[in-house]
Amino acid sequence: MSKNTLDITDIKNWDWRKHPRGAVIQEPGTAKQFKTGGWRSARPLWDKGKCTQCLLCFMFCPDSAIKTKDEKIASFDYDFCKGCGICAYECPRDAITMVDEAEARRRDEIKEGGA
Amino acid sequence: MATSIREMSKKPEILTGGHRLCAGCGASIAVRQVLMGAPDGVHLVVANPTGCLEVSTTIYPYTSWNCSYIHCAFENAASTMSGVEAAFKSLQRQGKIKEDFRFVVFGGDGGTYDIGFQALSGALERGHRMVYVCYNNEAYMNTGIQRSGATVLGTWTTTSPYGENSFGKTQNRKDMTAIAAAHNIPYVAQASISHWRDLVRKAEKAFAVDGPSFINVLSPCHRGWRYPMEQTVEVAKLAVQTCIWPLYEVEDGKWHITVKVRDKKPVEEYLKTQGRFAHLLKEKKYAEALPLIQEYVDQEWEKLRFLSGEQE
Numbered sequence: 001m002s003k004n005t006l007d008i009t010d011i012k013n014w015d016w017r018k019h020p021r022g023a024v025i026q027e028p029g030t031a032k033q034f035k036t037g038g039w040r041s042a043r044p045l046w047d048k049g050k051c052t053q054c055l056l057c058f059m060f061c062p063d064s065a066i067k068t069k070d071e072k073i074a075s076f077d078y079d080f081c082k083g084c085g086i087c088a089y090e091c092p093r094d095a096i097t098m099v100d101e102a103e104a105r106r107r108d109e110i111k112e113g114g115a
Numbered sequence: 116m117a118t119s120i121r122e123m124s125k126k127p128e129i130l131t132g133g134h135r136l137c138a139g140c141g142a143s144i145a146v147r148q149v150l151m152g153a154p155d156g157v158h159l160v161v162a163n164p165t166g167c168l169e170v171s172t173t174i175y176p177y178t179s180w181n182c183s184y185i186h187c188a189f190e191n192a193a194s195t196m197s198g199v200e201a202a203f204k205s206l207q208r209q210g211k212i213k214e215d216f217r218f219v220v221f222g223g224d225g226g227t228y229d230i231g232f233q234a235l236s237g238a239l240e241r242g243h244r245m246v247y248v249c250y251n252n253e254a255y256m257n258t259g260i261q262r263s264g265a266t267v268l269g270t271w272t273t274t275s276p277y278g279e280n281s282f283g284k285t286q287n288r289k290d291m292t293a294i295a296a297a298h299n300i301p302y303v304a305q306a307s308i309s310h311w312r313d314l315v316r317k318a319e320k321a322f323a324v325d326g327p328s329f330i331n332v333l334s335p336c337h338r339g340w341r342y343p344m345e346q347t348v349e350v351a352k353l354a355v356q357t358c359i360w361p362l363y364e365v366e367d368g369k370w371h372i373t374v375k376v377r378d379k380k381p382v383e384e385y386l387k388t389q390g391r392f393a394h395l396l397k398e399k400k401y402a403e404a405l406p407l408i409q410e411y412v413d414q415e416w417e418k419l420r421f422l423s424g425e426q427e
Contacts, residue, residue: 008176029181031133055120059311062143064132071121080132084139085345
């Protein structure tokens, strides 16, 4: 945001002198660089066909992981989704199902031609 | 007022993902909904007293807050924010600051009901223009489920265990929303994350008044309340339907129930969803607490109906 912000990607290798005084975080919203998606043991899968765009899942997501665009659900952000399942539980049309994360990853790998 | 969910979806996300709150936490849902009620085009300054929300959204060098943020101790969030607001007013008077600011405190029930109570009371009395939001999970969850002034009678916590001589917490909780209302501030409300439209509307009103406002939001904690994490919103909804957490507002001294409950469910419907009350329903010797809880709920509900003029 402002000009005097620090690039924190390499922070683990910093000398103590490089840290800002008082450990003040100088840039807002840096947690975006910290992906919590790895916590997930169940993954929400969204069925666009069943979805009526009521946006309740967006309203109840604790991790701001359901992205909207033009007043509609655009995508589920698996970088931050912790897999709590509130969206699937609250969906009035059962358009979201929770699937096993390990299973989902295996399927992704097959789709991408094997890893 | 943007009370349509479609309008709200276009607002910038002020609490970003990547915070370290538990999966299924009610606190971040409460924060997101309250901030959706913030007016467009103003700068926000947020403060947190110690609590889950503070320690998990601001782990150095990361912050989840896409706005100004001030870190303070457990007991003084309200006084810290008083100072910030006073400084802003001074700078504004001197013409050194042109933009509009709003000041919000998100405190847990420990930082509001107990430890931060006198700082809050002072700030409300002095009339600083700030929105004080208590995200209420009814115990000290950050340190591992200790009882607080917000904990319901009969609840199991690590410092109010059930055993031979006790059925859990033996005291009723205090009515913090009514205490805030007793300061005669312009706006006080009690809300729940399950009733998002109601909560966003209350937040909008709180941001709009020129003076202090207080919102007490029920935000369930599945680790401390012992229920499956996907039911956070469901449990909050049941709290409203059983009237153990009635939704109301006090606007310029006028009490008004915002979500009318016609068929009040028995409080057991709410208690049985959570492990913290399981001992009351499982073992006969603890069952004596059940009528006490129901009695408390009924009494508070009738009092509220009387205050809002819905009962002769």
